[in-house]
Amino acid sequence: MSISARLKYSFMKDIGAPALMSLKDLKPRRARAVSKAFGPPLQSNKRLKEILSRHYFLARYAPGAKQVAWVTSGAPVELLRTFDFYTIYPENHSALIGAKKQGADYCAIAESAGFSQDLCSYARIDLGHLLSGKTPAGKLPKPDLLFCSNNICQTVLYWYKAIAQELNIPLIHFDAPFVAIEQSQHDVRYMAQQLQDMIPILEQVSGKVFDLKQFEIILKRSQNSSMTWGRVLECMQSKPAPMTIFDAFGHLAPVVSLRGLPVAQDYYNILLEEVEDRVTKGIGAITNERYRLIWDNIAVWYKVRFLATFFAERNMNFVTATYTNAWAETTGFLDVKDPWSSMAKTYGQIILNNNLKHRLGLMKKMIRNFSVDGMVMHSTRSCKPYSVGQFDLRKALSTELNLPAVILDADIADERVWSEQQIQTRLEAFCETLEDTSLV
Amino acid sequence: MIIPNRSEYLKQQARNGQKIMGVLPALYPRELLWAFDILPAEIWDPPGDILQANAHLQTTICPVVKQGLEFILKDPEIVTAGYLFPHTCDSLQNLATQVKDLIGISAPVYTFYNPKGAFRQATRNYYQDVLRELQTTLEQLHGPCDPEKLQTACQLGFKIDTRWNELQKAWMSDQLPVTNQEYFGLMRALEYMQPADYLELLDQVTVQDQTVIRNDTRLLVSGILPPDIETLSFLDELKVRIVADDLLAGSRRIPIVCMDPPYDPMEHLTDRFFMLPPCSTRANSLAERSHYLKTLIAKSDAQGVLFNIVKFCEPELFDHQFLVKSLKSAGLPLLNLETELQPGLSGQTKTRIEAFIEMLDDQVTA
CATH class of the missing domain: 3.40.50.11890 (Rossmann fold)
Known part of the structure; x- marks a missing residue:
């Protein structure tokens, strides 16, 4: 690590970035036409943008000042934070590109390099970025280390292997056995041992010695952030719900990418305060919330606005989602007194690493707790662990709970597979069914 | 047989x-x-x-x-x-x-x-x-x-592995007088046969003492499954021999080296798992896979590689990109076939295979 790089990073962190964020405020923005179906926007949106812009902005000053790690969304990042890595989340970056409707361009770069169009679009976008250097975030630093866990999918492991090969850098993999029935003691022991085995590697890469006290502080902070995020989501049980799940897709970013850092905790305190205030005042995310829906699977990033408006204009609000809940569901297992086993329990049992009986039970609970009237399932080509089983989940929920449901065949970030006409027809049919059901 | x-x-x-x-x-x-x-x-x-x-x-x-x-x-x-x-x-x-x-x-x-x-x-x-x-x-x-039964089962498994190591070597060095169809039929019979019956079947295969001089075109096949019967038969017709494989349903399930006879069943089964060749589904590194393939190509004297890719198979498709790049840079000719496991060989695929084989033969002549 060079002294000048560290000084530059510190300067940008303390002075440069805040100054830039203030300048951004002065820049006139084109006002977007927003449907009258929406209630007043969340004030926290501004703070969220600042945090994320600052994170990506500072990233370009990290090389030389800090070791940079690319990390998967389900990986136990607390360990890396202890060694002060600057972390980048390629999934988050791919979602950002998807939301800007640029996913297809990046996918095409990866495809022209020989990656199949049948592969996950997050991976293709990231590989497209890696191969071209293109990014809407200005500049993204190349990693010194890759850190992934297959608790969200095996895909990330194959994808990170490809990056490791391309950049010739170390890849640390946290193997999380799938919970076919329930997590066994040997599953926990295996994962706990892996975490401890990572320490010498991380010490070597970072040049820092592991500090248990610091690790405990980070763990506690991470747990608090996730729990506060969980409380934000719980506020959506109120009628009307103070925000939509499409808002939550955005506000999820800090708990994914900045988990364990003070900025994430501070942010969720602010957000919680705001949504609680809206609940008290009866301010809804949409002006006339008549139907309450659950979303299953990752967002269709390039169509968030379209979907939000489509449903809001029909007085329908998404009040819960399996996806946003994933970063709050297992946090309760974290215990600083037993860090290794508790991390194994937390990270090993998340929704995508758990059996479908568990998922069905969880969805039933969410449907009940959030007074849900209907369900939209996004069957995404990119994510097999999320999508395989959806047809039968839908059948079970529709039959047992008499819940109207629709499945959208689309993709998370590759807009080429979106068929607007077909999807609109399906959604309209779903809305009619929902309205008819409520009349019975 | x-x-x-x-x-x-x-x-x-x-x-x-x-x-x-x-x-x-x-x-x-x-x-x-x-x-x-x-x-x-x-x-x-x-x-x-x-x-x-x-x-x-x-x-x-x-x-x-x-x-x-x-x-x-x-x-x-x-x-x-x-x-x-x-x-x-x-x-x-x-x-x-x-x-x-x-x-x-x-x-x-x-x-x-x-x-x-x-x-x-x-x-x-x-x-x-x-x-x-x-x-x-x-x-x-x-x-x-x-x-005791577990010990016996491990012994049978060990004998099958050992026999397959011999057969693979014989196949590579032209000492096995069987067709592509027979070779992969034999390999895949373990998917359903009793181990004792299977060993008897393996014993029926005669390894020639000396190399049988053959002028076949030599290929290595990589993927999940071997090409279907029609394709194998077509390759036989074209006098193309798959001399080595990197298949999940094939040699990726046979230990990379001859193991010691089983002493403790659990230790033996564990050793066996960790001695399997590099595989996409076990997430071995791309460098390991590429090195293994190149070694196999060199050992078998294969002239080219046929990738038999199952549609939508993520583990294989991710590795495939690098393997293709790596083998191409080593000057090895490649043919990619995609399969949805439906029987039949289309005219288009036949033409692609023929063109590929002609290209390999031309290289030898040149």
Whole structure:
């Protein structure tokens, strides 16, 4: 690590970035036409943008000042934070590109390099970025280390292997056995041992010695952030719900990418305060919330606005989602007194690493707790662990709970597979069914 | 050498009262099943159209998974001891729980987690724990595991592995007078045969003392499954011989080196798992896979590589990009075929194969 790089990073962190964020405020923005179906926007949106812009902005000053790690969304990042890595989340970056409707361009770069169009679009976008250097975030630093866990999918492991090969850098993999029935003691022991085995590697890469006290502080902070995020989501049980799940897709970013850092905790305190205030005042995310829906699977990033408006204009609000809940569901297992086993329990049992009986039970609970009237399932080509089983989940929920449901065949970030006409027809049919059901 | 027909063989076994377990791809401790007198019948590409499975799985799910589910939904009578789903990929992982927890078949469903990635002591210990867990689960339905039977099963497995190591060497050095069809038929017969019967079948294969001078074009095949019978037969017609394979249903399930005879069954099965060749489903590094392939090509004197890619197979498709790049940069000619496991060889594929072989032959002539 060079002294000048560290000084530059510190300067940008303390002075440069805040100054830039203030300048951004002065820049006139084109006002977007927003449907009258929406209630007043969340004030926290501004703070969220600042945090994320600052994170990506500072990233370009990290090389030389800090070791940079690319990390998967389900990986136990607390360990890396202890060694002060600057972390980048390629999934988050791919979602950002998807939301800007640029996913297809990046996918095409990866495809022209020989990656199949049948592969996950997050991976293709990231590989497209890696191969071209293109990014809407200005500049993204190349990693010194890759850190992934297959608790969200095996895909990330194959994808990170490809990056490791391309950049010739170390890849640390946290193997999380799938919970076919329930997590066994040997599953926990295996994962706990892996975490401890990572320490010498991380010490070597970072040049820092592991500090248990610091690790405990980070763990506690991470747990608090996730729990506060969980409380934000719980506020959506109120009628009307103070925000939509499409808002939550955005506000999820800090708990994914900045988990364990003070900025994430501070942010969720602010957000919680705001949504609680809206609940008290009866301010809804949409002006006339008549139907309450659950979303299953990752967002269709390039169509968030379209979907939000489509449903809001029909007085329908998404009040819960399996996806946003994933970063709050297992946090309760974290215990600083037993860090290794508790991390194994937390990270090993998340929704995508758990059996479908568990998922069905969880969805039933969410449907009940959030007074849900209907369900939209996004069957995404990119994510097999999320999508395989959806047809039968839908059948079970529709039959047992008499819940109207629709499945959208689309993709998370590759807009080429979106068929607007077909999807609109399906959604309209779903809305009619929902309205008819409520009349019975 | 007469390889028994899969369906007839299994029906006969079932008539004899043999317990049969349907096993989805790919890596599992077959010896443990043998020790419980269970015959594993592997389900990779059962014939027939996909009808019922389409109601449960999206169009973008790989045909191995779909064919597997279609087979299970037919509730075949021969499968009397349930189904085993080894942890191979995301789709098979979810299919196991979908079948068990949502579709709800009457037969028992077992799972087996194959650890991924870095193979350290913790991974080895964990693999043994998983083996013991499967043993305990099977004991609940099939009674206690007889240690002698397990030892015998390991001995049989060891003999099969050893014999295959010899056959592979003989095949590479032109000392095995069999066709492509026969070679892969023989390899795949282990997917459904009793180990003792299978060893007898292997013994019928005669390894020639000396190299048989052949002028065949030599290929290495990589992928999940070997090309279908029509393609193998077409290659035979063209005098093309697949001299080595890097197939999940083939040599990726045979230890890379000759192992010592089994001393302790659990230790032996663990050693065996960690001595398997690099594989996409075990998440070996790309450098390892590339190095292994290049070594295999050199050893077998293969002139080119045929990638037989199953549509939508993520583990293979990710590795495929780098392997192609790496082999191309080493000057090796490649042919990529994509399969959805439907029988028949299209005119277009025939033409592609012919053109590829002509190109290889021209290189030799030049």
